[in-house]
Amino acid sequence: MEPKLGNPQNTIDIIKKYNFVFQKKFGQNFLIDTHVLDKIIAAAGITKEDMVLEIGPGIGTMTQYLAEYAGQVVAVEIDSNLIPILEETLQGYHNITVIHDDILKVDIRGLARQYNSGRPIKVVANLPYYITTPIIMGLFEKDVPIGNITVMVQKEVADRMQSGPGSKDYGALSLAVQYYAEPYLVANVPPNCFLPRPRVGSAVIRLTRYQQPPVQVRDAGLMFRLIRASFSQRRKTLQNGLFNSPELTFSKEQISEAIEALGVPPAVRGEALTLEQFARLSDLFCGIPGQKGTSPC
Ligand code: SAM
Secondary structure, eight states: OOOOTTSHHHHHHHHHHTTOOOOGGGTOOEEOOHHHHHHHHHHHTOOTTOEEEEEOOTTTHHHHHHHHHSSEEEEEEOOGGGHHHHHHHTTTOSSEEEEESOGGGSOHHHHHHHHHTTOOEEEEEEOOGGGHHHHHHHHHHTTOOEEEEEEEEEHHHHHHHHOOTTSTTOSHHHHHHHHHEEEEEEEEEOGGGEESOOSSOEEEEEEEEOSSOSSOOSOHHHHHHHHHHHHHTTTSOHHHHHHHOTTOOOOHHHHHHHHHHHTSOTTOOGGGOOHHHHHHHHHHHHTSOOTTSOOOO
């Protein structure tokens, strides 16, 4: 079995051996701290029953750890220069499949079917920060069967995922994450735990998928269109945000009536509304036929 890569010297040796050049465009910052790796594995609660999807294995540092604890590991890596390195660092492990592809183009439901008979999978990653939101939203919105997602993200993004109304970090990502999952901050991680060091602070966050969302809503798609509209122009009132949205077709009168029925001030901003209130607002619009079209529910 190949040397463990959590050790910084082993990471440097393999990078030198292959003359590997870090690519900024792929968000490549490799983990070189075994304590952080241990925390990620523990927080994800990985057992031999689990199939784990790793997004962006890099040179295979976390992949080696995952393979020891999980039943199956499927790792998707976009950078072709890393594939021969992974062949070396992961040789000797018989429960790892490396797929050379862009995670945003992979049929993850298909992977869960193929490798886990459609049962919930766990997702673990030190994410490439430039595509954190599309990856997380894709996992939730494409109905991938998921137990939990334990990921390294930019500290600021971890804050956004956990924040509520009244906080400057509160936004569409907070509401989406909190509708689908329970967020838990596992650890803050400083730049010196990576090679090369990122310019921003990082954090590991675990998102445990709800069996039932915490609020009931008749049309979640409409609720998320309302949420996006409310936050796309943060400093505008909710009323203007909804009226100006290209995704919505309600008249000014219909919007005012719904806001009044919700029982909030007419000049309220979207950032003051809770998830529960967005769900109620969405149900109020469900009953109204849109003037420039009809509401979808
Ligand atoms: N897991 C490794 C570690 O912790 O050391 C590497 C993490 S590094 C922050 C992000 C990894 O994601 C890199 O290996 C990068 O090449 C890969 N990556 C970037 N964009 C990707 C994409 N669209 N699909 C799959 N992998 C991607």
